[in-house]
Amino acid sequence: MIELIAQNPFIASLVALVGLGLVFGALLGFAAVKFKTEGDPIADQIESLLPQTQCGQCGYPGCRPYAAAIADGDDINKCPPGGEATIAALADLLGVEAKPLDAAEAAVPSVAFIREDECIGCTKCIQACPVDAILGSAKHMHTVIASECTGCDLCVEPCPVDCIDMRPIETNLQTWHWDKPKPVEDLIASDRGTAAKSGAAA
Amino acid sequence: MRKIWDIHGGIHPAENKSQSLHKPIENAGIPKQLILPLAQHIGAPASPIVNVGDRVLKGQMIAEAKGFVSAPVHAPTSGIVSAIESRVIPHPSGMSASCIVIDTDGADEWIAHRGTDDYTTLSKLELVDLIRQAGIAGMGGAGFPSAVKLSTRDDKPIETLILNGTECEPYITADDILMRERAEEIIAGAKILRHIIKPNKETLIGVEDNKPEGIAALEKAAEGTGIEIVTFPTKYPSGGEKQLIQILTGKEVPTGGLPSDVGIVCQNIGTATAIYRAIQFGEPLISRITTVTGDACEQPQNYETLLGTPVQYLLDKSGFKKDACIRLIMGGPMMGYTLQDTAVPIVKTSNCVLAPTVAELPPPPPAQACIRCGMCAEACPVSLLPQQMYWFSRAQEHEKLEDHKLFDCIECGACSFACPSNIPLVQYYRASKAEIRQAQQDKMKAERSKERFEARTARLEQEEAEKEAKRAARMEAAKAKAAAAANAPDSSKADIIQAAIERSKAKKAESADPAQAAIARAQAKRDGNAEEESPQEKTERLQKLFASAEKRLTAAKEKLALAQEQQSDNADAFATAVSKTEEKLAAIQQELTEHRASLTPPPADATSADPAQAAIARALAKRAGTTADESKEDKTARLKNTVSTTEKRLAAAQEKLALAQEQNDANVAAFATGVEKTQAKLDTAKKELSDHLATLAPSDTAKQIASDDPVQAAIERAKAAREAQASMSDADKVKQNIESLENRIARTKEKLDAARAEGSDTADILADSLAKLEAKLAAAQQQLS
Amino acid sequence: MGFLKVSSPHAHGPMSTARVMRLVLLATIPGVFSLTFFFGFGTLMNVLWASITALAFEALALKLRKRPIGFYLNDYSALVTAFLLGIALPPASPFWLIMIGTGFAILICKQLYGGMGYNPFNPAMAAYVMLLISFPVQMTTWLAPKGSFAGDLLGPIDALRYCFGFGREAIDAITMATPLDVLKQNNSLLVKDLWEESAQFGQFAGIGWEWANIGFLLGGIYLLYRRVFTWHAPISMLASLTVMSALFYDGGSSASGGSPLFHLLSGATMLGAFFIVTDPVTSAVSNRGRLIYGALIGVLVYIIRVWGNYPDAVAFSVLLMNFAAPFIDHYTQPRTYGHKLKDQQGGKS
Structure with a gap:
């Protein structure tokens, strides 16, 4: 047997390759059982990047379903609340090209506001809110827990008296900060006049 | 000669201090109106305790501290509170915040006050409380409430008490002139502080060597007290708390820690004076020394200024030439911020108003590309790599920024000062810090939203399942009943009665305590837990359904009416119909409000921070309005x-x-x-x-x-x-x-x-x-x- | 008129990028003077033509990239590149060689990467290496130094003529191998004998070369004094080169790589140490990083000079270390105030 193998290089290589194949196959099979991961780790990672507004603007009923859809190959540019930052993060995670947002514009962070003297207490908005951020009961005025509101605007549509506004979150003294300076190296030629002038002044 | 240490980096900007030192401290007087922001310190804003129209006396507390890290505000002179409203405050944003406005009456009438004859008889707690009541906050620039800083824990023994007389920023001379003219008060304040802190090693006053007169005055006053005046070479930013500690003791405050972690307490000399006046005479912090300087002022000098004095008032006194000045700075040229409005008041932290001419501090030239020359890293007092952080900041690489210790940056401006390409580095760091904080908050909020969403989904699923189970049970029951009816017709009447009794009982139980149910729901919501549906909850839901059904009915009627109007092809009529509908709505709402008002007493605490709490309070009120049991x-x-x-x-x-x-x-x-x-x-x-x-x-x-x-x-x-x-x-x-x-x-x-x-x-x-x-x-x- | 709303600091130091670049240009004067004194006007011609072409290419690139031309030309960075390349090239190089060099440096190595501050490689050195590989004959033709031959030094008119290709044949009469070349070719003579045998050698190293290097050293000391850069990278490069050459001096045998002094004052050592290695854009950023960066360049210079294929090696070494700079940066972050050194290292890995 051994002699046969030794004398026939063809058989020798065949044996070696098959043997290697078996060894690595067994190794992989063992690893698959031993290091089995529960759930869908990619979908989890994707979900952790989504803004969790649960707004459904992507066409899925919440962030988790959209994360699962992305993991299955859906586009990464369907999340207006996340905007370019989320797309960039997703592109980074998945190693794909970042695409422009699939919407007119990124959503401005905002919070729902019920004009309370117009609220008739119909509870429709409460039923619509994906994160239970509206308080109130039937025939009693409702109000939004601003700190829990994700700004998804799902409550605006159901309101029969249109008493819900989406108000952009305003800057206050606590949240105000300096913006990043506009990089002057990126000045385009049309700005040249001003840049040169102030440069000369310096 | 005491050993002193050196800090890394540092720069030597032109000092420009002599201009404002020609004249002694002058009392700025009483302006017509004083504007006192409720937040002149780090921490929670004070809360007003006077009303519009009240007459207040000099030294009267007009806003009390709200929480531990907070400081009260006192009336700097007598007058009438003319408004409590939003005014532009000294802040880099140029935004407004709540202020108490006092129309002064010129009488300058003191409220009754008395000091302590012998502070050594008072305990540490009593003294700290006196300081807290006096509203003293760090006067060097940050405005951290002094009482908080002095409330050191006993398990952290303090080795060294440091008084900061460094004043390393160019132009500012408020501390310098204080040392020259009121060295005794500083030393007296230092003694009180020493009594409170009881440092077991030493009490030091750190002064840069560019203030020889001040040093001489302090040394004279400190003779025989054991307080040591330590001088060291002038270099910006030696006056930063952490930098001063390093210079004087060679110790470094660990990142994220406090000086007390290394056995040190540091106070500004201005604060020490204020503490002295508060303890000795019972005078709260109502005035401070403010330097008004810059080439756009004809007479730069230091003023003893009442807090709340508008900057314009000081500028007028100093011969301000508005046309020569394109930026007005509160604070020094390195860390101060620009003011857009001269109506902003002097606050506890305002050590300087700088009005430079264009030639003096020209507008920033356009930034050039970073050539990574490393001059910023050479200048950085905390050994950061500003050039690297600049790239990461521009590329939004938050993780890398944190790796490069962005949050250890003290924003002293040395890097921007040294940068040959005129890059506003500090602005990048500030923006990035804010971005990172925002991202962290967003992350947390997203986590919470996700939890709430999942809890809600779980709850809805459970409700659905229960409904299904009930329907199945009902069908079973109906079948059984039909079978029973077929078997024993005689007993049917008794069964119906029994059923009615059951129903009435159930109904009673359901309506027993809506408040309890509301509380349970509110709590469940707050905890994010899906709770099993109780009978109370079911009642609630049925009520909701009832309400919505009623609503649908009216809506349908309105639509019908509208449609009829439209058939008459009359636009006007249609408009009328719309307006009528709106009026109807208004009527319904009014009705609703009245109804609510008649049913429930006003909510207990509408301003309650926790909305869930508020809901509970409302529910409780409702229950009280009906009957408890x-x-x-x-x-x-x-x-x-x-x-x-x-x-x-x-x-x-x-x-x-x-x-x-x-x-x-x-x-x-x-x-x-x-x-x-x-x-x-x-x-x-x-x-x-x-x-x-x-x-x-x-x-x-x-x-x-x-x-x-x-x-x-x-x-x-x-x-x-x-x-x-x-x-x-x-x-x-x-x-x-x-x-x-x-x-x-x-x-x-x-x-x-x-x-x-x-x-x-x-x-x-x-x-x-x-x-x-x-x-x-x-x-x-x-x-x- | 409203007041400005700007972030602090409001004061600014006296240093500006243009000033830094001007100081660098100024500091090349002693070295260029020595080169001209010993090798004639060829180097000046190089520098002049390189400057003209570099500025033209820079303006062209800015125009194509739609950037303000005046604003960026004002930073002098193109001139610095042109000076360094012009000095590094053999005196009186043909005009097209210089033009290809500056074009490559400015267009490919600098502007294609985004302009000043964004280039990963030193443009002058990248261009030099490109030319060396592409045109080895032209790039290794050095003129003979003053005193080593009978003829006259290259005058300004001749330099201009040779540069633009008129009567270039005549230049062959006054070319000579560089001392580094001579040492490299040597495999039989003791260093001492070689010294006596060859006309190129002067007091410490090659005639002219030693003085050119001393000139650049003076310029470098001036820049250090003006705090244009820190001492770390150049000193560590010179130190490691010294150590290497001392280790392998071998008592001046026929296999010797040359004495430390010879290496310090030969070829582009001082130009490299003070004008190339210190190029901030492409070097490591922290002081510790610069020590490592400089030391490794010194080692590489010696290795390539003595055991490599090329007689001089500063350009290759610098380019190789440009690759390594980000890596060095990653591991040499300085300890920040309030952090323990251990934490800082742990935080990064």
Whole structure:
């Protein structure tokens, strides 16, 4: 047997390759059982990047379903609340090209506001809110827990008296900060006049 | 000579200190108006304790500290509080915040105050409390409440007390002149601080060597006290707390830690003076020394300035040339911030108002590309790599920024100063710090939203499952019943009665305590837990369904009316219809509000921070408004009460309607709808009452069964009532009203007597409703006559 | 008129990028003077033509990239590149060689990467290496230094003529191998004998070369004094080169790589140490990083000079270390105030 193998290089290589194949196959099979991961780790990672507004603007009923859809190959540019930052993060995670947002514009962070003297207490908005951020009961005025509101605007549509506004979150003294300076190296030629002038002044 | 250490980096900007040192400290006087921001310190803003129109005396507390890290505000002079409103405050954003505005009266009348004769007799806690009450916050620039800094824990022994007289920023001389003129007060303050802190090693005053006069004065005053004046070479930013500690002791405050972690407490010398005055004379912090300087001022000098003095007032005193100045800086040229408005006041931290000319501090030239020359890293006092952080900041690489210790940056500006490409590095770091903080908050919020969403989804699924289970159970029961009926026809009647009793019991249990249910729900929401649906919750949900059904009905009616109007092809009519609909809505809302107001006392604490808490409070209030433990009688009483209040509202609505009709008002339709609705509600309430009374007599099963569909019944009744009313004249309506009122008064009297006889709790409520009914009756009779 | 709303600091130091670049240009004067003194006007011609072409290419690139031309030309960075390349090229190089060099440096190595500050490689050295590989003959033709041959030094008119290709044949009469070349070719003579045998050698190293290097050293000391850069990278490069050459001096045998002094004052050592290695854009950023960066360049210079294929090696070494700079940066972050050194290292890995 051994002699046969030794004398026939063809058989020798065949044996070696098959043997290697078996060894690595067994190794992989063992690893698959031993290091089995529960759930869908990619979908989890994707979900952790989504803004969790649960707004459904992507066409899925919440962030988790959209994360699962992305993991299955859906586009990464369907999340207006996340905007370019989320797309960039997703592109980074998945190693794909970042695409422009699939919407007119990124959503401005905002919070729902019920004009309370117009609220008739119909509870429709409460039923619509994906994160239970509206308080109130039937025939009693409702109000939004601003700190829990994700700004998804799902409550605006159901309101029969249109008493819900989406108000952009305003800057206050606590949240105000300096913006990043506009990089002057990126000045385009049309700005040249001003840049040169102030440069000369310096 | 004491050993001193060196800090990494640092720069030597032109000092420009001599301009403002030619003259002694001058009292700036009392401006017409003082503006006192409630947040002049780091921490929670103070909360006002005076009202508009109050006369306040000099030194009177006008806003109290709110929380541990906070400081009160005192009136700097006597006058009238003319407003408590939003004013532009000294802040880099140029935004506004709450301020107390005092119109001064020039009398400068002190409130009664007295100091402590011998502070050594007071305990540390007492002294710290005196300092807290005096509203003293760090006067070097940051404004950290001094009492908080001095509240050192006993398990962290303090080795060294450091007074910071460094004043390393160019232009500012407030501390320098304080040392020259009031060295004794500084030393006296230092002694008090030493008494409070009890440093077990030494008390130091650190001063840069560019203030020889100040050093000499301090040394003279400190003779024999054991307080050591330490001088060291001038270099910016030696005056940063952490940098000064390193220079004087060679220790580094660990990142994220406090000086007390390395056994050090550091206070500004201005703060020490303020503490001395607070302890010795009982004077709170109402004034400070502010340098007004810069080439755009003809007479740069230091002023003893009342807090709240508008910057404009100081500039006017100093011969400010507005045309020569394009930026106005509060603080120094390295860390100060620009002001857009000269109306902003001097606050506890305002050590300098700098009005430079264009030539002095020219506008920033356009930034060039970073050539990574490393001059910024050479200048950085905390050994960061600013050039690397600049790239990461531009590329939004937050992780890398944190790796490069962005949050250890003290924003001293040395890197920007040194940068040959004029890159506003500090601005990048500030923006990036804010971005990172924002991202962290967003992350946290997203986590919470996700939890809430998942909890809600779970709850809805469970509700659905339970509904399904109940439906299955009902079907089972129906089958069983059918089978039973077929087997034993005789027992059917008994079964029905039994069922009715069961239902009434269930209903009672359900309506037992809505407040409890609301609390449970609110808590469940807050915890994010899906809780098993209790009977109370079910009641709530049924009520919701009922409400929405009613709502749908009215909406449908409106639409019908609208459609009819449209068929007449009349645009005007359509518009009228729309406006009418709106008016109707308004009427309904008013009704709703009235209803709510009549049912519930105002919410206990509307401003409560926690919305869930507020909901609980509201629910509790609601429960208090009804009765805590509802017995059958109680329920009856409550229903009656509802009926009577609804009646009252009906009467009011009718009055309004009549008035509107008289005046041929456009709102007639709205009022008419209001009357209709109220009437319908009244009927519903009456029906409910009678149903309830009926359930008390279990034999009356037929009625009970008839009321199984209350929605339908209510709709029917509403329709009937409206039809009846439409055919009635006003007088008839009123008469009918009077009739029903009389009936009800009679009934209520009976009930009241019964209740009194039993000594029941409901007696009060009944008496109340009786009074209301009588009042209504009187009103109706008056209307009729 | 409203007041400005700007972030602090409001004061600014006296240093500007243009000033840094001007100081660098100024500091090349002693070295260029020595080169001209010993090798004629060829180097000046190089520098002049390189400057003209570099500015033209820079303006062209800025125009194509739609950037303000005046604003960026004002930073002098193109001139610095042109000076360094012009000095590094053999005196009186043909005009097209210089033009290809500056074009490559400015267009490919600098502007294609985004302009000043964004280039990963030193443009002058990248261009030099490109030319060395592409045109080895032209790039290794050095003129003979003053005193080593009978003829006259290259005058300004001749330099201009040779540069633009008129009578270039004549230049062959005055070319000579560089001392580093001579040492590299040697495999039989003791260093001492070689010294006596060859006309190129002067007091410490090659005639002219030693003085050119001393000139650049003076310029470098001036820049250090003006705090244009820190001492770390150049000193560590010179130190490691010294150590390497001392280790392998071998007592001046025929296999010797040359004495430390010879290496310090030969070829582009001082130009490299003070004008190339210190190029901030492409070097490591922290002081510790610069020590490592400089030391490794010194080692590489010696290795390539003695055991490699090319007689001089500063350009290759610098380019190789440009690759390594980000890596060095990653591991040499300085300890920040309030952090323990251990934490800082742990935080990064």
